[in-house]
Amino acid sequence: MSEQQRGLFAQIRTVIVVTLIAAMVWLLAESRMVRSRTIEAQVTLTSGQPTGEIEFVMRQTSGDAPVRSVTVEIEGSTAGLDRFARELQNRVELHLGREVPPRPGEYTLDLRSVLRGSPNLDVHGVTIKAITPAEIVIEVDELETRELALLPLLPPGVQTDGSPRIEPASVRLSAPSRLLADLKTQTATVTISAAQLAQLTPGRLETVPGGVVEIEGIAPTDWATSISPAQVDVLLTLKTVTxxxxxxxxxxxxxxxxxxxxxxxxxxxxxxxxxxxxxxxxxxxxxxxxxxxxxxxxxxxxxxxxxxxxxxxxxxxxxxxxxxxxxxxxxxxxxxxxxxxxxxxxxxxxxxxxxxxx
CATH class of the missing domain: 2.170.120.30 (RNA Polymerase Alpha Subunit; Chain A, domain 2)
Known part of the structure; x- marks a missing residue:
């Protein structure tokens, strides 16, 4: 190889090395450059497992409507912001017993403090600048269960041979203790409409299926409330119309x-x-x-x-x-x-x- 060729290869090698070093320096500078990013995250509540024999439930009581999502503003290096976003997974999780105290009461949580206290979100060089909204109010209550006897409600003037029979004869009501404290009735009812009775044959024992169970003072929209079973069958014999x-x-x-x-x-x-x-x-x-x-x-x-x-x-x-x-x-x-x-x-x-x- 001639002297001229060796000089050409040396120049090419020098250009390649310089280019690689420049790229590495640029990448390092880029990764350390301070940037800002806004992330939208969904708010989720997780009750977890019951504590011993006591089961707690929780809900949001912030304003007129619950907070469904928050906006998180963070600042830091590009690498740090990417890692923070991966760990956050667009969710702000509030666990009963971790972020939320496991005892009845109402608690105001500072969401910025909640995220800062999460080990997974403790990313070096990343700062949580702000969260909107900044706070969320959580109500915690103990879940109680009561068994209520069932009573049938028939249209006025309807006569039956014997008392109607309901299967099953009782239902289980599970609801927060504060809600049950205001409950005055000890019975649940199932209403049979005139349209349902019109399909029955007088003088014969028949079944009205799927009667909806109702409890005075309990609305279908009440939080953490369930009635089991929610529908029952009513067996009755209509007296012959004379x-x-x-x-x-x-x-x-x-x-x-x-x-x-x-x-x-x-x-x-x-x-x-x-x-x-x-x-x-x-x-x-x-x-x-x-x-x-x-x-x-x-x-x-x-x-x-x-x-x-x-x-x-x-x-x-x-x-x-x-x-x-x-x-x-x-x-x-x-x-x-x-x-x-x-x-x-x-x-x-x-x-x-x-x-x-x-």
Whole structure:
């Protein structure tokens, strides 16, 4: 290799070395240069595990609305800012028992102090200049559980055969102790609407599923509150819906045994020949059949052989041919009677010598 070529290679090597050194110096200076950065982070609350047998819950009470996110302004080297951002992970975590004291009360937390106290965010050369908002208010309370009996609420006027049964018969209410301290009721209710009852068949045990449990003084929006189970089934039997109807006058008939027909004369007092003011009560369908005359009831007096022999002067009237479920609710009517034997024609025996016929 000639002297000229060796000189050229030396110059190239010098340029490369100088360039590398300059780049390293620039990178070092860049990493140590003080810069500012703004990071937006979400605020999260973590209750953690219960302390022994006591379980605590917490919530924000800052102003009208909880603080969802904060703006963190930091200052430092580029490398330090990058590391801080990686450790922060865009979250400001407030742990019960660490940043938040594990006992009932209301606490005002300085978020700048919270971040400074985090070991993971103790990055050399990085300064937390400001956090907006600077403070957050946390309420801590003890979580209590009560068991409440369940009561059904039916629309006014609804009647049932027996008491409705709820499955299960009680619910568990978990809520902060301050909320339960103001609770005055010891029962929960489940409301059955008229629309739900309209789907049931009267006289038959049926189930209304998915009744929503409600507790007076407890709203669905109350914090850290739960009802278990939140829905229950109600078993009930609706009484059959009835109506009343006064029948038109009913002619009274006399019924006697077929073997006695023709042997007795039975007359009904003129004032009792028709039953007037007979009141019938029964299901809507049955009463409607009577009203439309599609079913025609009959009034009768039933006389036994003993009644005929004794010649009773009165017997209670009865009503037949009523629709299923219908019954007489008016007072019992007594029909006056006059009973006598029918006269018989006696034939004298033929005398000797008399012509007994052809």
């Amino acid at each position: 109506q009343q109807l006064e029948l038109d006058p009913l002619p009274v008939q006399v019924l006697i045994a077929p073997g006695e027909i023709g042997d007795w004369r039975v007359e009904i007092d003129d004032t009792d020949r028709d039953l007037v003011g007979v009141l019938i009560e029964g299901p809507v369908e049955g009463v409607e059949a009577l009203r439309s005359k599609s079913t025609r009831p009959r009034a009768y007096v039933l006389l036994s052989f003993e009644d005929l022999e004794r010649g009773v002067s009165a017997k209670p009237a009865q009503i037949m041919n009523l629709p299923p479920g219908c019954r007489v609710v008016s007072p019992e009517r007594t029909v006056g009677l006059r009973i006598s034997r029918e006269p018989t024609t006696e034939t004298s025996p033929a005398q000797p010598g008399e012509d007994s016929g052809p």
